[in-house]
Amino acid sequence: MTLLVPADPLRPRRPDEHFAAEADAARDAGLDVAVVDHDALTSPDGARRGVARVKESGKESGKQGGKQGGRDDGEEGGKAVYRGWMLRAEQYAAFAGALEDRDVTLRTDAAQYRRAHELPGWYAALAAVTPPTTWTVGDDREAFERAACDLGPGPAVLRDYTKSMKHHWHEAAFIPDLADAGAAWTVASRFRELRDDDFTGGFVLRRFEDLTKAEVRTWWVDGACRLVGAHPDTPDELPAADLDLSAVAPLVAALGLPFVTVDLALRADGVWRVIELGDGQVSDRPTSIDPSPFIAALVRS
Template sequence: MMLLVPADVLNPRRVDGHFAAEAEAARAAGLRVTVVDHDALGRPGGAGRGVERVTGGGPAMYRGWMLRSEQYAAFAEALRERDVTLRTSAEQYARAHELPGWYPALSAVTPRSVWTVGAGRDAFERACRQLGSGPAVLRDHVKSMKHYWAEAAFIPDLGDPDAAWAVASRFRLLRDEDMVGGFVLRRFERFVSAEVRTWWVDGVCRLVGPHPDTPQDMPVAEPNLDAIGPLIGGLGLPFVTADVVLSADGVWRLVELGDGQVSDRPGTIAPDTFIAMLHTGFDG
């Protein structure tokens, strides 16, 4: 297995500092580590340049900054031209990366959600009516603005269309050109624990740790994944993260699914532990 990581923007021969520890642990574990140009991968037509340093064929995994689904598809195609196959296909990446891809299969264990295609007000208000009045959390197909909770994430009542649109407008302004897909409205639920990030390889939970936003916080009890696990396994995705949290009524709920390649590792999980998890999972 080859591990592909972003290059440092100032020194393209070196690994981006954010992923340097994982790259070092991967080399120590016997994996081949190769850098790619993330900036080039993010530009139209730039995938070929982005993988110029990739040599040798075989399977590969990416550990790096987030890519849009269409960028990842171009990345995968450019690698195929070099006889390198990403362990996660473009279709699998999109399914894990964007909420409309994974929500239908996981709707029983996550807050009720509706979404739009595009960022127009008419579509947004139709989605509000579809979800019904009451509080909701706003995001796009891949990301929220939870650090701007009161102004661009939390909608106190979808039954107040002007107030709801004010939050949506602020969200759209903050996300700007990074906005993906359209608006997503999620029914607000009360949670009583910090989020827990779980890591899954081929449908098996291989590692449980804190969320990167709260790296020192873990619930007193391990999360109960009995309801969530079989549904994630049924997705048939090679490498994903599932962020779970304890609800006020004592049930563990899924708040986010993501592609594991672009999910951040909290600093409290050692890089060698993380790489060992990948090695064990993919090698059986």
């Protein structure tokens, strides 16, 4: 198994500082580590350049003995898992294809990545344990108002297929009442403005639910929960001892996804609710989880 991490933009043979600790932990666990150029991966036709430092499977890797010299270029290929910055689904597909040309296969294929990364891919499977949701294809007002009508009046939270703007809660995330079409569209317009070129798929409207505690981030490998920790936004608020995954576990397993995160929060009535499912490769690790047990959980079969 090879761990692929973004390169430091200023030192392209080294991992980006944000992922350096995970890279060190992976080497200590006996994994190969290779760097990829994230800027190239997100540029048109840049996938081949993005993986140029990943050696083709079966070729000499030219390793310098673990951390010697601090170099991560040219690690041997084969099976690989990515830990890095977010990629659009089409960018990930190009990334996977460029790696396949080098006989390196990502454990999460392009279809699996899209299913985990974009809400419409996983919502139906988890509908029983997550807030009621509607969405549009595209960003026009008529489609937004149809989605709002389908969800019905009352408070809602707005996002797109991959991300919310919860740090702009009142201006671009929370809609007090979908029955007020004008006010709802004002929030949607501001959300679209803030997301700009990162806007993905369409508007997503989720029924607002009263949550009582900070979110918990759980990490799942091959359908089994391997690690439970705080959410990256609240790294010091550790998970509650009464976290109940019994309703969630069979639904996540049925998705058949290799590596995902599931964020949960406790609703005011005492029921644990799924707030988000995401691809684990591009989900941030909270600072309160040490990289060594994290890597151990990731590679555990």
